[in-house]
Amino acid sequence: MKVAVASFEFEGNSLSLRVARREDFERLGIFSGAAMLEMAAGKQLALTGGLDVLTTESVSIEPIVLARCVSGGHVEDSFFEDMKARITDGVAAAMPLDGVYLALHGAMICGTEKDPEGVIISAVRRTLNDPDIPIAVSLDLHAHVTPRMARDAQIIVGYETYPHVDAYQTGAKAAGFLLRALRGDIRPVTRIRKYNAIVPVLGGATLGDEPMAQVAAIARTAEAEGRALSASYFPVQPWLDMADVGITGLAVTDGDPDAADAVAQDVLDAIWDRRREFELPAMTPQEAVTAAVAAEGRTLIVDAPDSMGAGAQGDSPALLAALLDVAPDTAAAVYIVDPAAAQKAQEIGEGQTAEFLIGASQDDRWFKPLSVRATVHRLGDGKFTYKGGPASGATTSTGLTAVLKVGGVRIVAGSFPFYEHMDEHYAANGIDIADCKIVSFKNLMNYRKLLGPGVQYIALHGPGGAPLRLQDVDWTHRLRPFWPADDMATPAPAPDCSD
Incomplete structure (x- = not known):
């Protein structure tokens, strides 16, 4: 089996003035081919987890590119376009392929494009020119997951912990599902459900019995009971000023989209029901x-x-x-x-x-x-x-x-x-x-x-x-009503702004 692998990670923030350019990514390093594999070896990156699983199973790996940068405002358009082309050109050059694994963050934004990861996944799908070649994606827990991502990737898996201590395990999990799909053991489908709501990051720890830990327990129970192969929760990077940003539940099932919808809804409702608990005390x-x-x-x-x-x-x-x-x-x-x-x-x-x-x-x-x-x-x-x-x-x-x-x-x-x-x-x-x-x-x-x-x-x-107080931000593109700007008893669905 031959699998192409790439990683392009950045977390955006619409309120930040910082622009991430090529030189900012180069500060952490941009790697391809053998250099990419060498850099990832022994780390706790999601990419490393995915590579280790694929390597253990003697998969022929086609390493394309690894690029990361510290969080900031947005990625410069020209660099994003270069990286997208680098990934799709790498996939095209590696054809024929049995599958693709992408280690992404999920909350990247660019000067123009506001769903960069969705664009990359869709571009890879078009390059493969075969809807049955599985694409597996690992995402940060704060990803802005769009319908386009779920449409074009059969497998999406999010971090389970905050503080993040399971990036490696998340990559390994995504790659493990990819292998099972390649063998024909599963026919994975991914579904998402979203509300027009955002919650403070500070209160989102998955430690002890905190609210997000309770959400995590619900997701793990759905997996343990066999209702989903994987269930993920995305409280989202809240400082993204876009109409379709919202808390998200996601599920991957074995060929059962209705079951995936049901589990994703359960996870989403678990976040919504605890929305007030994410707000923690703070001082001047x-x-x-x-x-x-x-x-x-x-x-x-x-x-x-x-x-x-x-x-x-x-x-x-x-x-x-x-x-x-x-x-x-x-x-x-x-x-x-x-x-x-x-x-x-x-x-x-x-x-x-x-x-x-x-x-x-x-x-x-x-x-x-x-x-x-x-x-x-x-x-x-x-x-x-x-x-x-x-x-x-x-x-x-x-x-x-x-x-x-x-x-x-x-x-x-x-x-x-x-x-x-x-x-x-x-x-x-x-x-x-x-x-x-x-x-x-x-x-x-x-x-x-x-x-x-x-x-x-x-x-x-x-x-x-x-x-911290998201309700006090002078939002330009968010649609009302949304939590917490509006004290809604019933959640509003997040709009679908995918192309």
Whole structure:
């Protein structure tokens, strides 16, 4: 059996100003052929899980391309078109094929195209020119799944966990179904159901008995009872300002579209029924710092509106301003994207003190730069290796980076946004968070891995590229009524905007 494999992953955000261009993807690397297989080997990526399953079964693998980028606003049109052509040309060159596996995110948007993954899947389907050649797709739990995706891919499987710890297993699951389809053991069909609703990401953990964990249990039960081969839930990346974005239930069954519809509806209703429970308490920066100083132990302050993992710029100075106002002598650490500050620190050197303008260098819609007199504590290249999560073992960089010290506060000024896992970026810059009373994180979930006795968290609310209060966003393209802007007792279906 011969299977073509490709991976093109990016999470968009309509409220973010960041544009992902070729050079942004190249920062993590764009790989093809043998280099793609070498890069994926030993990682915890969905792609790796899929490759390992296919390799174990002695499938002839045709590796096309692997490209990833940190979350942001949208992908530049020209780069997307190049990547789409690269994938379809690779499929065409590998023909004849028995199947295709695509590791995608599911919430990519481009300057023009708002359903890029759907376009890619459809383009692959046309290239195959055979509706019976199965396409298997793995997606992030926050994917914006469209009818076009479900129409042209027989198999779609989403991550089951948040924090994401099962990317590898999801890829393996998708590839496993693909193999079963190739052998003729199953005739997979995928169906989705969607409501015109979005829910906050912060409350979407699948840990313990939290609301999304309850949804996950319903999906796993449907699988265990044989009502579906696979059931997935997609609370969606909520900061996508498009009419057809909404919470989604999805099911894959063995040749039974009606059963797939029923299970998908059950999963969707499980999300809807818990919609109010996804909203968690949050504070302003001033309130959060005041509470953290008074609390026992260490407090992780989650700068939710500026979450780089959600696509925001990572350059909001709001929390830093509150720290310097309320607790300037408290041991604290914050990361902020500010390439100009990092460059200035490099020029004046370690141990030197100067005036810096910090923050709002990438996005000044809500804040202005903060004037700070700081000492250059440490300089570095920002390189670190992830200790866990989907990118476990991979090395990345925040670019030219400087640690600036003001009283007890250490400001890690980096040149690039990145996906925070735990505290790897702080450790790489000589900061042991165990020595800190307050630590800032610009990610909406992975910080939970650092919680425990004597370590609690406080989330921030306020303006930014990833605001918690979705009902307060000035949406342009969403259709009313939708939750949570409208307090609806009965859900409205999400419109189908597929071509």
